[in-house]
Amino acid sequence: MEGKGTTSSTFSTTITTVRSHLIIRRLPDYLLMIGAFVFLTLAVLCEMFIPLYTGKLIDILRVEQHWDDFRSAVILMAVFSIGSSFSAGCRGGLFMCAIGSFICRVKLQLFGSLVRQEIGFFERTKTGDITSRLSTDTTLMARAVALNVNVLLRTLIKTLGMLYLMFSLSWKLTLLMLMETPLTGLLQNIYDTHYQRLSKEVQDSVASSNDAAGEAVSGIRTVKSFNSEPSELHRYNNRLMDTHNLKTRRGTVRAVYLLVRRVMNVAMLHYGRLFIQHGQMTTGSLVSFILYQSNLGRNIRTLIYIFGDMLNCVGAAGKVFEYLDRKPEVSTDGTLQPEKLEGHVCFQELTFSYPTRTDHNVLEDFTLELKPGQTTALVGISGGGKSTCVSLLQRFYQPHHGQILLDGQPLQNYQHKYLHSKVVAVGQEPVLFSGTVRENIAYGLPDCSLERVQDAARKANAHEFICELNKGYNTDVGERGNLLGSSQKQRIAIARALIRQPQVILLDEITSFLDAESEQMVQKALANCSNHTLLVIAHRLKTIERADQIIVIDQGKVLEQGTHQELMEKKGHYYKLKEKLFADDSTHAQDKTRN
Structure with missing residues (x-):
């Protein structure tokens, strides 16, 4: 209960x-x-x-x-x-x-x-x-x-x-009708239950008859081989009789139901005739009453x-x-909007696991500092936690323990729109939306002028190729940017990031699928970001060698950090990773030199 x-x-x-x-x-x-x-x-x-x-x-x-x-x-x-x-x-x-x-x-x-x-x-x-x-x-x-x-x-x-x-x-006839209504409802319920059950049995029986006929026809060679035509005929006849009997029962149930309903209607008419004989109703009133009664049901x-x-x-x-x-689990109630931002980022003793795998910590007691105006490269094997750092900096998730500071203030204290204008990311496969080049660069900035769009495109080394397109900045990029090349999409994505005048730029393996020429164009675009705090995840040696500091991550922990030269001299984890991860780069460079 x-x-x-x-x-x-x-x-x-x-x-x-x-x-x-x-x-x-x-x-x-x-x-x-x-x-x-x-x-x-x-x-x-x-x-x-x-x-x-x-x-x-x-x-x-x-x-x-x-x-x-x-x-x-x-x-x-x-x-x-x-x-x-x-x-x-x-x-x-x-x-x-x-x-x-x-x-x-x-x-x-x-x-x-x-x-x-x-x-x-x-x-x-x-x-x-x-x-x-x-x-x-x-x-x-x-x-x-x-x-x-x-x-x-x-x-x-x-x-x-x-x-x-x-x-x-007629209040008397109405009371009789109201007394009859519960009986009619009960009768309707009983009828619906039995009729639906019998209808289902009829459908099953028809299917069984069809199965019997289908088996005999499909196996006609076997039937004739064993002289089983009479037995198959008898079996099919039994199935047909079962269906006929069920339909008869269903028809009987319906007939009884309709008979009882008609008897009730006749009884009501009989009482109506008595009221007319005694002068309590007119013929027209009885007709009106019957019309109301049928509608009422x-x-x-x-x-x-x-x-x-x-x-x-x-x-x-x-x-x-x-x-x-x-309510989103990651709060967006921050209000901090400082006029000037240095871009000093600190990961302080972070512990984090993804919502879909709460039993596995991707980062554990993770500490890292990104200094203003410097480029920091994260290296390590896949699944070590590199991309997780980028996601946490964008506040896609909330760390379970520890915090991320931006200029000494926790990320959650910053106003949501302000934070995403100062901390921007460019991914491995940038997402462009159907529309023009200008609309994609100014994405999320409805009142952005063409001059501002062009300035961002120049910084991203994209202005020249955009001007060569049929309609320039008004050229349609197609669904998901499929009318543009990979390098062009990457540079438009970089322009989309730079137009917000960010202080922290996150680059997640943006040159992984580019050829040498396309990579060179993107590298030129990145050279214009020297005054920003850059966090780079890359598998290309050129990108990593230029970093001010290199962080080696494995299983959510910092193993080594320093410049390329310092880490190579140590001959530790980075040295081994260089031989393992960047061998293709070295081979490609050697082949290019030979040619």
């Missing part, structure tokens, strides 16, 4: 939360909703009076010389019919406009909430789940808000109105269906609002 109570309480809380969310997010559409509810009420009222005046017409036709009353009743029926149709159309249109606006707003808010989440959230959550929330679940939620609420309110108002009119026609079934459907939609809405309300 306690478990049931807890489940009920949780479900009630979920409905309350979803309802409050829907109300808050629907406020901008309140005028459309008010108009829709007004037309909904008018449509229901007009529709309810049509059966009433149908009965009045029958009573008028039974009496001679009442043409004025007849004409008035016909005019009123026409007015109610036209009013019902017009109001229903306006109601549906306003509801659709409101729900269209609501869906766009919720999708935009959901997408905004998603892009604010930390990187770990996307690593833990499947892409299919995210896109499902963004498309399918928002649509289901809209269905709960618009279609179901529309039908629910219309049916509820109509049901209450019809009950009132039925009481006004449909309305009750609709209410039951809509309630169940709304429960399903509440689940979808709960999933959407779960993402909408989620």
Whole structure:
């Protein structure tokens, strides 16, 4: 019992939360909703009076010389019919406009909430789940808000109105009908259960018959070899008879159900005739009552269906609002925005593991200093923690222990936008978005001038090749930049970083897949970054040799640090790594010298 109570309480809380969310997010559409509810009420009222005046017409036709009353009743029926149709159309249109606006707003808010989440959230959550929330679940939620609420309110108002009119026609007959309703509901439930079960058995039996015929036909050589035609015929006949018997049982159940329903209807008509004989009802009133009764049954079934459907939609809405309300684990509440930034970075005793592998520390008690204006190169075997340093500096993750200081202040103290303008990264495979070269360089800076874009392109050694393109800075780069070469994409990515006037630049293996000529162009671009604090991860010896300090990392710890010359003289880890990792570079250089 306690478990049931807890489940009920949780479900009630979920409905309350979803309802409050829907109300808050629907406020901008309140005028459309008010108009829709007004037309909904008018449509229901007009529709309810049509059966009433149908009965009045029958009573008028039974009496001679009442043409004025007849004409008035016909005019009123026409007015109610036209009013019902017009109001229903306006109601549906306003509801659709409101729900269209609501869906766009919720999708935009959901997408905004998603892009604010930390990187770990996307690593833990499947892409299919995210896109499902963004498309399918928002649509289901809209269905709960618009279609179901529309039908629910219309049916509820109509049901209450019809009950009132039925009481006004004959309260005795209405009470009899209300006493019959639970029996009808029970009968409907029993019928649905048995009919669905028998329908499934019929489908299975038909499939079994088809299997028997299929086996005999596909194995006809074996059947003929063993003279089994009579036995196969007998087997197929048995399957057909099973199907026939099941269909007969299903038809019998339906016939009994319809017979009981008809008996109930006849009983109601019998009582109506008695009331007419005793002068308690007119013939027209009985006709109106029967019309209301048939509509009432449909309305009750609709209410039951809509309630169940709304429960399903509440689940979808709960999933959407779960993402909408989620707070990123990596805080972006910092406010620090100093006018001048030196670019002095300190990793202080960091311990970190990825959200998907919490049992394995990528960095452990890791300490590192990046001095302003200097280039620091991280080297080591794959999986040692080099790229993790870049990710932590961009605040994609929050370290479990320790902290990263930028000019003596923890990274989380800096304002989010300011931090990402002063600490920028260029990756191994830069992501360009469909659009022009100018739009990609000025990505995230909507008011950026062309002069500023060109200045950044010159610093990135990209201006010349951009000017040679068909439309210059207005040239479309294609989806993910596929209309440009690797070197061109890298230099545009460097320009995109430099346009923000950063103080710390993170370069993660940006020359790994470039040929010698392309690498040389990128190296020239990097030469323009001499006043910045550079953190470089590279597998090319040229890039590493030029660094002011080289840090050797393995299993999340610093093994050695110093200049290229100092580390070579030590003949320690770096010396061994040079022979192992940079052998291809040396071979390539020797081949080039021979040629």
